Amino acid sequence: MNALPAFPERVRSALGDGRLHVALGRATQALRSRRGAALASLEEAERVRDLARKARLEVLADLGAQLQRFEERLVASGASVHWAESGDDANRIVLEIARQHAVKRVVKSKSMATEETHLNESLQHAGLEVVETDLGEYVVQLAEDRPSHIILPIIHMTREAVGAVMHERLQVPLSDDPKTLAGYARIRLREEFLRADMGITGANFGVVETGAICLVTNEGNGRMVTTLPRVQVVLMGIEKLVPTLQDLDPFLKLLARSATGQKITTYTTLIRGPRRPDDECGPQALHVVLLDNGRSRLLAGENAEILGCIRCGACLNVCPIYKSIGGHAYGDTYPGPIGAVVTPALRGLHGWSELPAASTLCGACRDVCPVRLDIPRMLLSLRRDTARAEGAPLGIRLGIKVFSWIAPRPALYRFVARAARHLLRALARQGWLRRLHGPAAGWTAVRDFKAPAAKTFQDLFERRQPPPARATGSTPGASAGALGGQE
């Protein structure tokens, strides 16, 4: 992989990309309105969300025991279970499985876990042929690009751009008609499904009680990947468990509605074990790789809640920051608000602390999350950890130190505020400042700054009334920190 440019560079290049904003604006708008309508069609939607949240938090609180039971049921169903501490471990395990079964060609259905471990690169590096079969991921692979959305990997591309990539890479006639383009992919992918030795999927949910893997898909490629090749591998994060089949209910209701605005996806697949003697199809071997990759550490901290995420992507579609900078600027597998929490939590704050900082804490993500993850709270906790570990730019750090010193000292506070007010007013023209310096320069980079008023509110308020009988005043020199509201 090429070295990742720094966050400000990633942001700048995204902000300058007009086509990106056209594509993002259209797509997120459509997804938002479809989600709204789909959720409105759900009876007692708020109660279902509460149920889902409760179920996720309960599983997380008891994850060790749940995982043990899940492993037992998986083994009983005939699957092999592997534990991967890190992404590299996971890739090594999958490669070993491939070698053990003499695999040459791999087909994949869409999986965030495999994106997280960079499994494709690892398998290709070892000489395997790997083909993504989700339409969006297939285009990403053809374009040698990266996904920029959890649900719609090519949300950043216009259909004209997709047509151009297919034309160039598949030698098909140029088109910008989505149906025609999907048709091109369908023909190619059919061949790939039939030739493949191994199918790799993620998992939307693992059902502890039965050891079943639940996949929620739309294009039918997931079914092909899990039935045609002779070997199947499931790579899943350890957090994706639900206790019973019945517990799937609120999640199946919420996931499609939140992700794509559908009441239910085209395919809901439950896989239990490899092919049995009287089965007509299915893989001869099923391997389930359970991926930790920082999740246990996350589970032990105050942001464990984020592991409740069901990867619907709804938070991306409402996020004004995502709308401005797109998915690639987040720099890693998970973009948007969820990425701003998950990435630093999984990969460490160092090098990733700008993600939680790049937010207005507007709360749109929390409102839309089907399991009500309090993402703004978690962003604040990561900012606190950043301030402790790395500090902040000197100007801001100094400013905040001074602030915390004067805020509890009203007389001093008034004195400093008055000085700042006079200075700003002296520099202002017609009541406005076009240019500020130091840490505040960012403000006037994009907007004017309104100069403070000549008199403060307290000045005006005090003047309009007969002087009230007060114990303490607000004039400079009054005892700092003294109490006493006006009587």
Place this chain on the structure above:
Amino acid sequence: MSETVQLFHTCLVNEIEPEVGMATVRLLERLGLKVEVPLEQTCCGQPAYNAGFHDEAKAAARHTLRVLGATAGLIIVPSGSCADMLVHQYPLLFQDEPEWLEKARAVGARCRELSQFLAERWHSMPGPARLAARVAYHPSCHLLRGLGVREPPLELLRAIEGVELVEVEDQEECCGFGGLFSIKQPEISGHMLERKLQNVTASGAERLVACDLGCLLNLGGGLRRKGVPLKVQHLAQVLDEALK
């Protein structure tokens, strides 16, 4: 005896736009309330808190709790963001300090964001409210999603005879202010602001109204930079003008 309320005027109102505070006082007094201003108040500490400096935020928060804790009656806050800080964030900030947590909860329970409070009491507001203006309302994020106050500001604007409320596309999307975010990430902030201002100007509004001075300074500063002569006001100023 008339009911006494405390005004937590916020630092921005005090230093930059005192007329918002004066309009608030006049509105509350029209309702027959006695308005007290605890003069020792400074800033709630939100800038430090949002930047991750919790110890520094606590210094400001403790002071605010001491000052407000020594008063009686409801505490009126003409800012959704500062009210959310007092009501929701202080208890998080002091979750491991039982003594301060208790103080924070007591003060939080007395806090009312201005529009929330006015909508509850509007029935006893004397005199007709009249103002001929096409108004766009911007729901600030911490008011809307932090405090869950969606309808009250709209109800108040609708209560003014002559006000035409216009629809703004993506009305509930953030304006890009975000406190220190606006100076730390000026490019992203500016991009969000530009999107918001395009939607606002396309709405045909003559005035842009919100309940948070931070957002208003961002929006107003952006409009001025673009040379768009649109009047930017706090809800309190509009209501006060309509009742004059």
